[in-house]
Amino acid sequence: MQARKVAEASIISMTELEMATWRHQQGFHIILHRDRYWEKIRPGFYQPVHLLARLSAEQATKPTSLCWGFRAALSEADIAGSNGSIPVHLLSDLNNYDLQNFSSNRRHNLRRCQKRVKIVELTDTEILHHQGYEVVFSAAKRTQYLKAPSKQEYLANLKHFIAPKHRLVLAGIIGDKLGGYISGYAVDGVAYFENLYVATEVLTTNINSGLVYEFVQVCRRSGKIREVVNGLHSREDRALCVYKESIGFPVKQIPGKVVLNPIVSSLIHKRYPHVYYRLTGKD
Numbered sequence: 001m002q003a004r005k006v007a008e009a010s011i012i013s014m015t016e017l018e019m020a021t022w023r024h025q026q027g028f029h030i031i032l033h034r035d036r037y038w039e040k041i042r043p044g045f046y047q048p049v050h051l052l053a054r055l056s057a058e059q060a061t062k063p064t065s066l067c068w069g070f071r072a073a074l075s076e077a078d079i080a081g082s083n084g085s086i087p088v089h090l091l092s093d094l095n096n097y098d099l100q101n102f103s104s105n106r107r108h109n110l111r112r113c114q115k116r117v118k119i120v121e122l123t124d125t126e127i128l129h130h131q132g133y134e135v136v137f138s139a140a141k142r143t144q145y146l147k148a149p150s151k152q153e154y155l156a157n158l159k160h161f162i163a164p165k166h167r168l169v170l171a172g173i174i175g176d177k178l179g180g181y182i183s184g185y186a187v188d189g190v191a192y193f194e195n196l197y198v199a200t201e202v203l204t205t206n207i208n209s210g211l212v213y214e215f216v217q218v219c220r221r222s223g224k225i226r227e228v229v230n231g232l233h234s235r236e237d238r239a240l241c242v243y244k245e246s247i248g249f250p251v252k253q254i255p256g257k258v259v260l261n262p263i264v265s266s267l268i269h270k271r272y273p274h275v276y277y278r279l280t281g282k283d
Helices: 016-025 076-081 104-116 126-143 151-157 200-205 207-222 238-246 262-271 273-280
Strands: 003-005 030-033 036-042 045-048 069-073 084-091 118-122 168-174 177-187 190-198 227-232 251-260
Touching: 016 030, 016 036, 016 177, 069 084, 069 273, 084 238, 084 273, 104 200, 104 207, 118 207, 126 151, 126 168, 126 177, 126 190, 126 200, 168 200, 168 207, 177 200, 177 207, 190 200, 190 207, 200 207, 207 227, 251 262, 251 273, 262 273
Parallel strands: 045 069, 190 227
Antiparallel strands: 003 118, 030 036, 036 045, 069 251, 084 227, 084 251, 118 168, 168 177, 177 190
């Protein structure tokens, strides 16, 4: 395993163009509309590649005629035109995200992790090839939130996973075993978590909180990150929401423009109310 100390880890804040190019290279469908890059996240539904990019009212329009819906955050000058929001767990006060500003319980949990877990930045995929799938499978089985890929799919996706110019990957090592890992990227001063996987048997080490903490510290040290996004608000998973809020990621409603085909909107609202909420910010 090739790795470096987490204190030496770094994260690069990409431009929107660099993000769009990277996503395109990964096989995602990207289009340019009114000087902003958009990504198809579901068949027929689009959002900016940089989800929290604040678009002007002129930019936040239907990116292609071949879509039934889109959403985009709006600039402060155009907030009056918002008709929905993007509900995310958002950390905005990075400067105060430090042990001295945490509750005694959170400090205890993090120090417990620091004693038991060695957190490093991965610079190659060796340990993921040998131990990563078991961690992902364990996490997926426990949370039942994401479907675990097959081992063949997992290994195939590791080919370009380590990408220092685009993605930060931190791993928690316990003894000589991988306990969990977190990945994320940054665009125009906003960092986004991609995935956090932790094996069930090591949860008592508080490795999940340790990985999140160290990721944010890397963002702080960069001097170029002002916000960190810890996923969309999954309001149906109350335990997950309470946990994210407890580690400093409250739910924020980012004002935006949301346009959905009325028929599709009604169908989603009726059958999948929580999905509808995440798409629109509305009940």
